[in-house]
Amino acid sequence: MTSVTPTLGIGTVEAAVEAALSTVRRNLDRFGGAYPGDTTVSDRYLLRPAENGIPEGGNRGWTTSFRTGTLWLAWELTGDEAFRAGAERDVDDFARRLHAGEDLDTHDLGFLYTLSTVAAWRLTDDEAARVVSLEAAETLMTRFLEPAGILQAWGDLSDPAQRGRTIIDSLMNMPLLTWAGEQSGNPAFADAVRRHTAQLRTHIFRADDSTFHTFYWDAETGEPLRGATEQGAFDESCWARGQAWGIYGFAMNFAATGDEGLLDAARRSARYFLAHLPADDVPYWDMVYTDGSDAPRDSSAAAIAVCGLLELAQVETDADLAVEWTERAHAILASLIERYAPDPAESSDALLRHSVYDLPKDVGVDEGTLWGDYFYLEALVRVSVPGWEKYW
Numbered sequence: 001m002t003s004v005t006p007t008l009g010i011g012t013v014e015a016a017v018e019a020a021l022s023t024v025r026r027n028l029d030r031f032g033g034a035y036p037g038d039t040t041v042s043d044r045y046l047l048r049p050a051e052n053g054i055p056e057g058g059n060r061g062w063t064t065s066f067r068t069g070t071l072w073l074a075w076e077l078t079g080d081e082a083f084r085a086g087a088e089r090d091v092d093d094f095a096r097r098l099h100a101g102e103d104l105d106t107h108d109l110g111f112l113y114t115l116s117t118v119a120a121w122r123l124t125d126d127e128a129a130r131v132v133s134l135e136a137a138e139t140l141m142t143r144f145l146e147p148a149g150i151l152q153a154w155g156d157l158s159d160p161a162q163r164g165r166t167i168i169d170s171l172m173n174m175p176l177l178t179w180a181g182e183q184s185g186n187p188a189f190a191d192a193v194r195r196h197t198a199q200l201r202t203h204i205f206r207a208d209d210s211t212f213h214t215f216y217w218d219a220e221t222g223e224p225l226r227g228a229t230e231q232g233a234f235d236e237s238c239w240a241r242g243q244a245w246g247i248y249g250f251a252m253n254f255a256a257t258g259d260e261g262l263l264d265a266a267r268r269s270a271r272y273f274l275a276h277l278p279a280d281d282v283p284y285w286d287m288v289y290t291d292g293s294d295a296p297r298d299s300s301a302a303a304i305a306v307c308g309l310l311e312l313a314q315v316e317t318d319a320d321l322a323v324e325w326t327e328r329a330h331a332i333l334a335s336l337i338e339r340y341a342p343d344p345a346e347s348s349d350a351l352l353r354h355s356v357y358d359l360p361k362d363v364g365v366d367e368g369t370l371w372g373d374y375f376y377l378e379a380l381v382r383v384s385v386p387g388w389e390k391y392w
């Protein structure tokens with residue numbers, strides 16, 4: 001157990017880990033190799049709906065690897081081979097998805113292949129998984145747009161609605177490229193990471209340190225155009241999960257590139273996020289809402305922020321700030337354990353209740369999410385397994 005602040009006792013964390021693992025086991029028994037949906041529906045995961053020729057329970061969308069990553073974490077925590085076997089079944093399916101060319105038009109290849117095949121290689125030296133990870137990184141690189149120096153987030157590269165658009169979440173997709181650069185020795189990967197993250201730190205912030213969810217560049221000239229939202233309340237609001245992606249993503253990319261501007265960006269993301277939390281330390285889904293609002297919370301943003309603050313504390317060059325990030329992370333995690341984890345565990349299929357996927361589209365509002373589950377368990381691992389090495 002790493003040192004914990006008074007807000008986060010050892011017994012509390014151990015009980016939270018046990019409860020989470022019981023749910024991971026229950027979901028593994030129930031779903032086997034089929035994938036649940038992005039979010040629960042009334043606290044229950046259902047089979048992922050069929051879409052675009054991919055059958056019900058199939059591997060599509062950006063969230064399936066969070067199940068795989070959760071299984072890897074469960075295996076690391078317990079050594080139970082059933083969790084490893086479940087994760088490896090997913091890894092084989094991620095290889096199949098890549099080679100079949102299924103639903104790959106997205107920058108989220110980073111999320112998808114970091115938590116599945118890269119994690120497999122890191123944890124088990126799986127050579128086939130290493131090769132697939134490199135192929136996924138090559139595919140992600142096809143989204144790099146010159147002269148803007150950004151990776152396009154969504155859709156076909158010729159889609160006028162998406163062309164030249166990137167989003168703050170993309171920071172979390174960069175580790176796949178950083179890893180591929182280290183493995184292959186090809187400097188193009190690190191160059192793409194350096195340029196994309198520099199564009200984001202320059203343009204994704206407003207003067208008050210809040211962030212846009214998305215930003216457009218002119219794909220022909222490379223000129224930065226405008227910020228906008230996709231999942232936030234309005235273009236000038238601060239979508240809570242985006243701000244949390246900023247904490248974690250800028251911190252990791254600072255470590256990868258050595259670009260001091262990214263450390264500053266991670267600190268700015270953290271300061272704004274922490275200054276706009278309500279009394280229980282778990283944000284409303286958009287940070288325009290404050291104490292007293294009846295807007296839904298996004299507990300997944302809080303879980304991402306815990307991991308991001310703990311990562312920032314590790315790379316922080318100012319010792320006092322490192323202590324502050326750690327203490328605030330522990331306080332948020334304590335609140336998640338006390339108020340947002342299902343009690344009893346069986347009362348939800350999710351590890352964390354009360355998240356929001358996309359409120360403007362009325363999708364997954366006040367539900368559990370696959371990524372909320374993953375980051376909550378990663379947060380618990382970070383505070384309970386000394387020296388744990390992340391998959392990113």
Ligand code: GLY
Nearest residue numbers: 062169231241357
């Ligand atoms: N990366 C998409 C989301 O956070 O909803």
